[in-house]
Amino acid sequence: MRAAYATAADDDQPLRALAVGEVPEPTPPDGWVTVEVRAASLNHHDLWSLRGVGLPGDRLPMVLGCDAAGVDPDGNEVVVYPVVADKADPRGYSLFSERHPGTLAERMAVPRENLIAKPAGLSFLDAACLPTAWLTAYHMLTTRGRVDEGTAVLVQGAGGGVATAAVALALALGKRVYATSRDPDKRAKIAELGAVAVEPGMRLPERVDVVIESVGAPTFDHSMKCAAPGARIVVCGATGGHLATVDLRRLFAMQLELLGSTMGTRAELVALLDLCVAKEIRPLIDSTYGFTAVTDAFAHLASGEVFGKVAVDLLH
Structure with missing residues (x-):
């Protein structure tokens, strides 16, 4: 399957550590499921990962991305809560793309408890910008x-x-x-x-x-x-x-x-989704890239000339 992933750490030119290509299909452990990713969004966390911050060499290659919306094995449209309980991490948790493959792939393994029903009023792209x-x-x-x-x-x-x-x-x-x-x-x-x-x-x-x-x-x-x-x-x-x-x-x-402050709880993400629907709030999307142009999306984020989120449409 296609994915965008870190192959190395490059503090000076992080985009040189980025690769786009085929990776193995996910193999969900017990309690996890495979989600078909429809949309994702980039964060500065992804650029830090390419620099090697929080992503040591023994975890490479690593699929990047924390944010996603997609479809679960039962056909439900879902938003992925990006925080995974992790006793090995001093924080008590990790984000997707730190210890577990991230969201910038056609499919990803996710703990079932991390799946939240996507409100019908939010598109996959909008939902993928929120987590x-x-x-x-x-x-x-x-x-x-x-x-x-x-x-x-x-x-x-x-x-x-x-x-x-x-x-x-x-x-x-x-x-x-x-x-x-x-x-x-x-x-x-x-x-x-x-x-x-x-x-x-x-x-x-x-x-x-x-x-x-x-x-x-x-x-x-x-x-x-x-x-x-x-x-x-x-x-x-x-x-x-x-x-x-x-x-x-x-x-x-x-x-x-x-x-x-860092991140938020699953319950807060549910409340945020509800607020966006109730108040008709939509995330500010600076630009949207098809997956074939994900390298350009990273370059745009790295430029600093961004107002809002950089989104990735996995269907294109």
Whole structure:
């Protein structure tokens, strides 16, 4: 069967570690089933895997991809929850493409408990964009950030999958949303969504109750300064640098909560799917590639010129 997979680790030029070709059919263990993948989406996690982060050489070659929607052996349309319980991992779990072959293949083995019924109102492509970036944003806003207790949200570095998802979801939940981007074109797109688009570091007209932080060092001081008393600063990544300076005086004087966050639960993915249907929210898809052009999809993601998700249609 066709698949996109990592053959090596290349920190300088990760796309050189990417291969597209034939791989063996999946062999599901007890409690697992084979899913026919209809659509998938890319994440920066895939690029990190090609760099060798979290994917040591003894697990290569490894089929890439965390996100998928498809059809189970009974003909049901399903969304794949990407988190697999894993006692061997210090986190207690792993994602598809870390220890188990991922979603960028015509077929994949999945624990039956990881299958969620795809709502009829969502296409395979839409559904395939939700399980990682959008679930991460939903978990950050609702569970970690307790956004229901506040009225205003700041999203740093809007443009990428998690940040744009956070903007769309916070707006759907009725919050005032501010979002930063260095790119004026991306700021214009943010404004079209209904958020207030600002340049990084710009003073806001109010302090916010929740900050969604995935950039790290370049924006972290701004995140601290924009936080209202008792605000939650929720961090899911550090794409711009992980060694941020924290002003401890501001942290304790303003009684801020600094929270790490990663992924979300199966129940939260179900709730996210329900919210998307109820509020008629659809993921922001930057571009869609047929499987024959999956190498181009990776190159586009790596370029940084992306607003939303990069999707892959496995039927083309």
